[in-house]
Amino acid sequence: MIRVVLPAHLRTLARVDGEVRVDVKGPATQRSVIDALEGTYPVLRGAIRDHVTLRRRPFVRFFACQQDLSHDAPDTPLPEAVACGAEPFLVIGAIAGG
Amino acid sequence: MSKVRVLVGTRKGAFVLTSDGKREKWEVSGPHFAGWEIYHVKGSPADPNRIYASQTSSWFGQQVQRSDDGGTTWQPVGNEFVYDGVPGTHQWYDGTPHPWEFKRVWHFEPSLRDPDTVYAGVEDAALFKTTDGGKSWHELSGLRGHGTGPSWQPGAGGMCLHTIIEDPKTDGRMFVAISAAGAFRSDDAGKTWKPINHGLHSQYIPDPGAEVGHCVHRIAMHPSRPKTLFMQKHWDVMRTDDGGDNWREISGNLPTDFGFPIDVHAHEPETVYVVPIKSDSEHFPLDGKLRVFRNRTGGDEWEELTRGLPQSDCYVNVLRDAMSVDKLDKCGIYFGTTGGQVYASADAGDTWAPIVRDLPAVLSVEVQTLP
Numbered sequence: 001m002i003r004v005v006l007p008a009h010l011r012t013l014a015r016v017d018g019e020v021r022v023d024v025k026g027p028a029t030q031r032s033v034i035d036a037l038e039g040t041y042p043v044l045r046g047a048i049r050d051h052v053t054l055r056r057r058p059f060v061r062f063f064a065c066q067q068d069l070s071h072d073a074p075d076t077p078l079p080e081a082v083a084c085g086a087e088p089f090l091v092i093g094a095i096a097g098g
Numbered sequence: 099m100s101k102v103r104v105l106v107g108t109r110k111g112a113f114v115l116t117s118d119g120k121r122e123k124w125e126v127s128g129p130h131f132a133g134w135e136i137y138h139v140k141g142s143p144a145d146p147n148r149i150y151a152s153q154t155s156s157w158f159g160q161q162v163q164r165s166d167d168g169g170t171t172w173q174p175v176g177n178e179f180v181y182d183g184v185p186g187t188h189q190w191y192d193g194t195p196h197p198w199e200f201k202r203v204w205h206f207e208p209s210l211r212d213p214d215t216v217y218a219g220v221e222d223a224a225l226f227k228t229t230d231g232g233k234s235w236h237e238l239s240g241l242r243g244h245g246t247g248p249s250w251q252p253g254a255g256g257m258c259l260h261t262i263i264e265d266p267k268t269d270g271r272m273f274v275a276i277s278a279a280g281a282f283r284s285d286d287a288g289k290t291w292k293p294i295n296h297g298l299h300s301q302y303i304p305d306p307g308a309e310v311g312h313c314v315h316r317i318a319m320h321p322s323r324p325k326t327l328f329m330q331k332h333w334d335v336m337r338t339d340d341g342g343d344n345w346r347e348i349s350g351n352l353p354t355d356f357g358f359p360i361d362v363h364a365h366e367p368e369t370v371y372v373v374p375i376k377s378d379s380e381h382f383p384l385d386g387k388l389r390v391f392r393n394r395t396g397g398d399e400w401e402e403l404t405r406g407l408p409q410s411d412c413y414v415n416v417l418r419d420a421m422s423v424d425k426l427d428k429c430g431i432y433f434g435t436t437g438g439q440v441y442a443s444a445d446a447g448d449t450w451a452p453i454v455r456d457l458p459a460v461l462s463v464e465v466q467t468l469p
Contacts, residue, residue: 009133009158013174043174047158051178059157093157 002033002078003088010048010091014041019088028083030062031074048091063090102424103168103466104432105149106440107136110458112151114169117453121430121444124453130172131163138419138462139169140206145213146466150232152203152218160202164232175232179203179220182239188222189251198222198242205419207262217288219259223250223276225288238288241274246293246310253277253313253332260418261317265324273327273342278313281329283342294342298331302378315358316418320367326396328370330360330418335372337396350398352391353384359421363446364429368396371423371431371447373416382413390431392447406450407441414439419462426467434460 001021011017022036031054038045049056054074056062061070065079065087081087104115111129130136134153142148147168153161160179163172179200190196201221209215214231217238224242226235241247241259250257258277265271270287273294280295293310303311313332320326329336329345333356336345349355354374363369370393376384383389388407391400414437424430431447434440438457443450 007157009155013158013161043161046160046177050159052180057157057159 001085002028002036002082003085004033004037005088005090006044007091007093009093010044013043013047016041021085028078029075030056030069030072030078033078033089034074059094061092061094063092064088100426101468102426102430103141103146103468104422104440104442104453105139105141105151105169105462105464105466106434106457106460107139107151107419107462108434108438108458108460109135112136112139112153113454113457115440115453119426121424121426121442126454127169129458130169131161134161135202136461137202138205138464140208140464141168141466142208142213142216143210144208146468148208148213148231150206150208150216152206154202160200162203162232176228176234179218179224179226179235180237181224181242182237186242187248188257189249191252193251195248198224200224201256204258204260205262207264210264210266217262217264217272219262219274221256221258222252223257223259223279225259225262225274227288240284240289241282241291244282244291246279249310250276250279251311261314263317263319263327265319266321267324271324271341273317273319275314275317275329277315278311278332280310280312281314281317281327281342294338295345296343297338297345298336299334299347300332302332316360318360318362318370320362323367326367328360328362328396330357330372332356332378335360335370348393348396348398350393350400352400353389353402357416358418359416359433361421361423361431363431364423364425365427366394366429369394369446370396371421372400373421373433375415381415386411386413388412388414388435390433390443390447390450403443403447403450405448406443412437417461419464420460422463422465424465424467430465432463432465434463436460 024032100119106113111132113128117124137152139151149165151163185198187195205219207217218226225238261275263273282291298312315330390403414435421433431443436459440453
């Protein structure tokens with residue numbers, strides 16, 4: 001079970017409070033976690049990554065274990081602490097705008 | 099007694115303003131979708147309880163929200179807007195080719211007859227359609243593909259398709275407008291399109307009378323006279339009486355003919371409203387006086403309407419989708435400002451009062467007249 005922390009606007013959109021947990025088949029990667037997240041909460045499709053290219057939206061970042069993973073390849077394994085549920089995978093809205 | 103529902107899109111959420119037919123006391127609900135940019139909210143003419151809202155964010159992209167109960171509750175529907183085939187390129191600001199990229203929905207136009215059918219005008223400019231209440235969207239790609247698409251260029255606000263008008267009398271005829279490509283007409287329900295910009299004159303493009311490239315800000319039509327269209331262009335207020343084949347200027351005695359919105363009185367097809375803005379480099383009212391101008395002849399004679407509007411130190415803008423009219427007698431006129439005010443006139447523009455004063459910057463105003 002992967003723990004995911006969403007930014008406030010996406011929690012509102014998905015109608016969830018606090019952390020969410022998703023089951024991932026196979027290795028825990030950015031791609032498999034977002035796939036699982038979108039499968040559970042279809043309203044998030046297009047909000048974290050582009051519908052067609054599946055690239056991360058420019059103002060969205062991925063953090064975990066005090067690291068910025070945003071520029072890792074989508075199939076790079078996530079840290080073991082995320083994979084085993086000890087640490088959450090953070091989806092962050094970049095600080096920008098007014 | 100009739101009721102009025104005003105649907106307001108702002109930079110930080112949507113608001114629904116309701117009143118009885120007197121239009122004196124208003125209830126305000128919102129913000130809906132707080133913190134998101136709401137470019138447009140519009141109800142279906144076929145079912146006024148069916149409302150569509152364009153919810154966008156630079157962070158999290160496009161959402162489409164749908165209400166089936168007049169704006170009380172909402173459900174997200176489909177948000178996948180994918181250009182048909184290979185998208186190709188349009189011109190960028192510097193004249194270089196730039197790939198077509200979906201950014202947001204600027205305008206929803208629900209079908210006149212079917213609440214599940216809606217047209218969406220998007221940036222980068224294209225026209226999309228749903229026939230299943232917003233669950234899925236497909237592009238009417240004949241518009242981008244008719245030949246001039248690669249030469250279209252964005253205006254300062256982006257290359258947006260912001261105006262969609264269905265002809266209520268001629269099946270299959272519809273009009274759209276794009277900044278900064280111009281106006282286009284289809285006579286086969288959106289399959290094929292032709293530019294309709296003859297008579298427009300724009301000094302800011304290399305050929306002022308070019309077939310495309312004009313920065314049309316808004317077009318309005320009275321449903322009883324669908325061959326007559328009124329246009330607020332970047333500069334110039336224009337009119338056509340032949341469905342866009344030929345345009346002529348009717349700026350007349352306006353103090354400045356730059357502006358964004360234009361609308362037509364619900365019961366008088368020759369009565370038109372604009373809000374003149376100082377210039378393309380100073381997007382606020384001339385002399386700090388917020389004035390609506392009314393034209394009762396459809397020609398060159400405009401009268402200023404100021405009663406109840408600020409006449410000093412007012413430096414707001416009124417954006418292209420931020421004016422609308424109701425169908426009551428007398429006709430109500432409504433507009434919203436970038437300062438967060440929504441003004442209403444219950445007497446066709448003679449007097450004005452704010453419904454609300456302190457909303458986020460208003461992007462769009464639509465009015466529903468309810469039984």
